Amino acid sequence: MTEPVPILQMRGIDKQFPGVKALDGVDFRLFPGEVHALMGENGAGKSTLIKVLTGVYDIDAGAIELEGRPVAFSGPLAAQQAGISTVYQEVNLCANLSVAENIFIGREPRRFGRLQWRVMRREAERILASLDLDLDVSASLSAYSLAVQQMVAIARAVQVDAKVLILDEPTSSLDAGEVERLFGVMRRLKEQGIAILFVSHFLDQIYEISDRMTVLRNGTLVGEYLTRDLPQVELVGKMIGRELAALESLEDRRAAAEQADAAAPLVEADGLGRPGAIEPFSLTVREGEVLGLAGLLGSGRTEVARLLFGADHAGSGTLRVGGVPVRLRTPRAAVRHKLAYCSEDRRAEGIIPELTVRENLILALQAARGWTRPIARRKQDELVERYIKALDIRPADPDRPIANLSGGNQQKVLLARWLILQPRLLILDEPTRGIDVGAKAEIQRLVVELSDGGTAVLFISAELEEVLRLSHKIAVLRDRRMVAELDNDEQLTTDALTETIASGGRS
């Protein structure tokens, strides 16, 4: 097999930010018709490399060649015109416009200055058909699921004769079926000879779709590998630079399951439901128990959490906390009963981006006290210092805006925000999504510690292994209905769990 010519070649890329060298002599190449995974922990330099490639940042040293010619883009638009398109994690489209408009926005076919709607619709249909998508192109984009919107974003990206397609975490909010569909689209593009740069935190997905991978660590190149030659364990080792025993060291929690059963019930939901969001369900969380919620995206996991926390109003049913019936009309009321909730959407529903780490950390406590009873500065310092140390939040600078922290560290700050209040039930909705392996292990360990200390945890995750490893009991959701509640004993495996999710517990 002769080595084909790379379409894109980056050599010796350096990028310096104030106080940190983000990229240090990184080489990267991309071949036509391949899916190339860019791997590394948060802060390894993946995003910087992509931004350097697409002209968002200037490079300090090094060279970029596209099809053998040196290039330097002034910005994403210039990169796109040269054939390098990017689709980001969040769909950057206008949901209120039609599918066709979204594909062509900014470059609509015109004739004498007038839009050619018919041409636009026909072209849009053709492009979507080439990706095996059958959509009504004049329907508004908001009519489609997030996954389809993601694919429309891809259609938009390849519409301009793309040679290189960059997919930055496109799968982080898709469920399994949707991911499969996306992969189908990616394979089609591959056949068309497009080179795809793929970033994802899901190792299984990387192994399913990618041909080749480049691993970065702390801004330096670790190496480039063919995916089939590099076992997962070695990959993780290369990403974090040490043997990862952390994830394995968590002992299996199943032995503790029986013991937790004896504990007093803390939160009891009876027929709790909300029309259009989640069918009535009954659920009991006991003190010191980790209750896992498993199910696909959109199966109603978040809706359960929001009802228990009072973030949405229940349409039916009753809720008891510590045996006393309560009506939670607001999250504030839930906090008063010592419930806490970390949303899955860290950016929109978690952090206050402009505020500092300190302010974000003390926010829930201050809210509970009310603004007339400020927390003394010395007390703040003490709390902030303690939790930064306990959760290993980096950088350990309380006066830095939280927006400047990596995803994993933001997540830790949000956890600390609730831990300060010493909640009786902590609801964690996808706490480990999109964060690096190290932070993930730490958060999992924290869940175990909390549970050992008597705190109940409702743990929601799309990763079944994680749910299995941590939970005493697992409730399974499907199509906005709670279909099963399983004891996490010896017989329960990811396969069995997958089976329950797929069959809806009828088997």
Place this chain on the structure above:
Amino acid sequence: MSRLLGHRLFWPSAVLAALLLVNVVFTNGFLNVQMKDGHLYGSLIDIVRFGAPLILVALGMTLVIATGGIDLSVGSVVAIAGALACLRISLLGDQNSVGGVLGAIGLALALSLVLGLWNGVLVTAAGIQPIIATLILMVAGRGLAQLITDGQIITINSSPYKLIGGGYWLTLPFGIIIVAAVLALAAFLTRRLALGLLIESVGGNAKASRLAGISARGVLLTVYAFCGLCAGIAGLMISSNVSSADGNNAGLWIELDAILAVVIGGTSLAGGRFSLGGTVLGALVIQTLTTTIYSIGVPPETTLLFKALVVTIVCLLQSPAFRAKVLHGRRRRPSASARPVPEEKKASVSA
């Protein structure tokens, strides 16, 4: 140096200094402050004195804007407060009775507070967008002020009331002392107590704030009520200064100057971080600008144009994108060409 340039109060301060400098050149003895009859006199004192109502309104506006809202009704509240106070005083048997004047002031301020709360209720309970909710009172409030004054200009002759806008205390114009007191109160509520944190949290991310257990309703009601109160005090000051109440023209367009002052002071209209000091600075810039227009003799028909020009410059200077393009871009380019990267760039352009 770059730290100083990057400070968000640097550019408004620089513009204020530049405006003052222009005045020093055009007006003899501009910086002189004299003591006459135990009172301080001078152009600088006048700027603060005449700017006092604007500073007050802008302080309240700052907190509202920090929550992501806006209050267009402050001008009407100014008129209503002045009208009610003057009406009550005009009905007094003895217009110089301190008790009667205090009663009138108390009533006017209480009404201002209620009007502010009304805005807050519309925003929180009814969920109306702040710009619309306060637009209601902006329009209806003028009518209410007219109703109070019966469409006339109420003129009074009350020396205790005159003190608020035109009098002196401890050598200083009384208005300046009121401003200092309100500023201290606002600073205490927001920075000493935790109101500021909650305001910035709600303004920065309302959804996340709710999930963190913050009751946005309480915060918003407090903030709109405070804004109404500030406008009410400003209304008393304005009507006291001229010893009359004009329901039509008192406080007309002051909401726009106040919003401008807040923005010049570096608080984003999108909500979040706010700066009380910046707002005071912004209000002083606007007031100094007015003084400057008189002192350098800009023809009256072009005053507004001139004002607009200066405000545009201030806003451009504050925009990081503009600064990067115009100010730094010129300086950076020659030094950068010594490095290898731009060489690559040149090569790619020719290729």
